[in-house]
Amino acid sequence: MPETLLKTLHLLSLFVWIGGMVFAHFFLRPSLAVLEPPQRLALMTAVLGRFFRAVTVAAPLAWLSGALLIGRAAQAVAASGGSLQLPLYWHLMAGGGTLMLAVYAWIRLVPYRALVAAVGQGNGPAGAAALARVRTAVAFNLGLGTAILLTALMRWPA
Incomplete structure (x- = not known):
């Protein structure tokens, strides 16, 4: 797979994952105050279900594409x-990406399942406790x- 395609997959995956978290945390959640609590929980459960299905693809893809990019760099150095x-x-x-993936897996398998059940x-x-x-x-x-x-972005610390 060409490096440009790997970088593109990596960035698009991160846009979905991180962008979705920004949207849910800063825009959707505060806007739900206009709904009654049962409606809020039902809506957040439905929205998170859709978002988590996308992240279940995007998060491992971000991790894998990053690992492949590092592997390619290692191969290039070894070849020289x-x-x-x-x-x-x-x-x-x-x-950090590995930790994020582990946290996502925990979210999906523990509190989100409890939210759906509740x-x-x-x-x-x-x-409400599971959603918190x-x-x-x-x-x-x-x-x-x-x-x-x-x-x-800052390439820090170098």
């Missing part, structure tokens, strides 16, 4: 007879993703 020393910011991106049972308090756990973890992932992007 050089010694590979990845810049620190590559390690930070790879480690909404299905009409249990508003349990749904989703929101907290999404905020963490959004902060981590933003830090990774800034590290990549």
